[in-house]
Amino acid sequence: MKNHNKTDWAGCPVRYAAGIFGDKWCFILLRDILLHGKRYYGEFLTSEEKISTNILANRLAHLEQTGMLTRHVDAQKKSKVFYLPTAKARALLPAFLNIMVWSTEHDAQTEAPDSFAKAMQQDPIKTVEYYQRQIDAADARCHSTSNS
Amino acid sequence: MKNHNKTDWAGCPVRYAAGIFGDKWCFILLRDILLHGKRYYGEFLTSEEKISTNILANRLAHLEQTGMLTRHVDAQKKSKVFYLPTAKARALLPAFLNIMVWSTEHDAQTEAPDSFAKAMQQDPIKTVEYYQRQIDAADARCHSTSNS
DNA sequence: CAATTCACTTGCAAAATGCAAGTTAAATCT
DNA sequence: AGATTTAACTTGCATTTTGCAAGTGAATTG
Numbered sequence: 001m002k003n004h005n006k007t008d009w010a011g012c013p014v015r016y017a018a019g020i021f022g023d024k025w026c027f028i029l030l031r032d033i034l035l036h037g038k039r040y041y042g043e044f045l046t047s048e049e050k051i052s053t054n055i056l057a058n059r060l061a062h063l064e065q066t067g068m069l070t071r072h073v074d075a076q077k078k079s080k081v082f083y084l085p086t087a088k089a090r091a092l093l094p095a096f097l098n099i100m101v102w103s104t105e106h107d108a109q110t111e112a113p114d115s116f117a118k119a120m121q122q123d124p125i126k127t128v129e130y131y132q133r134q135i136d137a138a139d140a141r142c143h144s145t146s147n148s
Numbered sequence: 149m150k151n152h153n154k155t156d157w158a159g160c161p162v163r164y165a166a167g168i169f170g171d172k173w174c175f176i177l178l179r180d181i182l183l184h185g186k187r188y189y190g191e192f193l194t195s196e197e198k199i200s201t202n203i204l205a206n207r208l209a210h211l212e213q214t215g216m217l218t219r220h221v222d223a224q225k226k227s228k229v230f231y232l233p234t235a236k237a238r239a240l241l242p243a244f245l246n247i248m249v250w251s252t253e254h255d256a257q258t259e260a261p262d263s264f265a266k267a268m269q270q271d272p273i274k275t276v277e278y279y280q281r282q283i284d285a286a287d288a289r290c291h292s293t294s295n296s
Numbered sequence: 297c298a299a300t301t302c303a304c305t306t307g308c309a310a311a312a313t314g315c316a317a318g319t320t321a322a323a324t325c326t
Numbered sequence: 327a328g329a330t331t332t333a334a335c336t337t338g339c340a341t342t343t344t345g346c347a348a349g350t351g352a353a354t355t356g
Contacts, residue, residue: 011259013251014179014244015197022172031162041334049163052314057335067254079322079333088254095246096162102243103161106215106236111159189303200345205304227302227353 020066021092025051025059030068034093035131037138039082040074063089072144082142090135094128168214169240173199173207178216182241183279185286187230188222211237220292230290238283242276 009019021027028049032038038047044056051059060083063069068089074080101120104112119127157167169175176197180186186195192204199207208231211217216237222228249268252260267275 011255011257012179012196013248013255013258013260014175014183016251016255016258017247018172018175022170022175024166024170027162027166027170031160035162042332045334048160052316053335054315054337055313058312077323077333081334091253092250095243095250098243098246099165100161102240103164105239107159107161107164109159110161110164112161190301193303200347201304202306202346203344225302225354229303 020063020068023059025055026063029056029059029063030089030092030096033069033083033085033089033138034096034135037134037141039084039138039142041081041083072142075143075145078145082144084139084142085135090132093131093135094124097124097128097131168211168216171207173203174211177204177207177211178237178240178244181217181231181233181237181286182244182283185282185289187232187286187290189229189231220290223291223293226293230292232287232290233283238280241279241283242272245272245276245279 009015021030028047028051029044032044032047036047038044041056041060044051044060045053060069060071064071064083067086069083070086072082072084074082097120100112101117104110104114104117157163169178176195176199177192180192180195184195186192189204189208192199192208193201208217208219212219212231215234217231218234220230220232222230245268248260249265252258252262252265
């Protein structure tokens with residue numbers, strides 16, 4: 001999709017979302033961050049889907065530019081870099097969990113347990129809060145000297 | 149993203165969803181179908197985002213193959229074709245509305261009224277039902293001789 | 297029955313992707 | 327201290343996808 005700057009893609013809510021994560025790799029990266037606790041560049045590279053390093057760098061920059069992630073240098077080992085989800089990215093969690101409910105109900109090969117969709121149906125607020133705490137826990141494992 | 153067939157992208161719920169609508173044009177088409185009442189090939193072509201006809205044909209085929217749409221020939225005018233959302237596509241509505249809530253809250257240029265996010269917060273079930281009836285209404289405007 | 301509508305298809309240039317091989321800074325090893 | 331390794335990118339190039347413009351063919355319309 002050509003010649004669409006950030007402003008072009010603002011306005012319509014669906015188009016705005018598509019401009020930020022309407023791309024398979026951004027979708028996968030947000031999953032890794034919001035649901036798999038990944039934070040480090042090296043961790044994203046090892047995901048099952050085998051993203052290549054130039055594309056990873058490109059998408060991390062995109063997510064940083066759109067206010068979804070912030071980049072940080074590791075305090076213990078300055079050659080390592082991690083990315084933390086912003087409040088904006090964290091706010092996507094409910095939408096993502098709803099997408100996942102849909103997938104578990106329509107993908108015959110789903111790997112998600114029945115308990116997940118059930119939990120979301122019975123008490124969505126509590127379920128969302130559970131996953132939010134997981135995000136906090138993943139963030140807590142990362143320490144930077146100052147911001148970059 | 150190369151060499152990923154339908155099976156490769158099954159399993160993980162987020163990856164499954166990305167395989168179906170993790171693409172800006174599919175995202176936009178599903179919006180047009182679920183929220184803008186579009187059904188005819190010609191209607192999709194006229195959307196604000198100006199999809200080109202070869203890409204439109206490609207994405208409609210993709211959505212048909214993944215069980216999101218069914219293709220029909222218009223009963224009144226056999227040169228016209230429309231696409232109806234399946235139950236699977238309709239089941240995406242709650243996730244889409246949640247995405248839209250997120251966008252309205254994070255896009256400074258959002259065109260969505262405050263009332264939308266409020267309605268979703270206060271009574272999500274009723275709000276979803278309202279949009280589901282709109283889908284029914286859009287479907288009702290289409291008539292085919294038999295299926296294609 | 298000739299012109300037009302409509303849903304695609306085709307051809308080609310431009311852009312994005314994927315893979316492999318750098319590069320650079322920082323940490324570890326000897 | 328100097329050499330090796332780790333880690334996060336960057337670069338180059340072949341392949342694939344996209345976008346645009348121009349068909350094509352069946353169905354309608356004039």
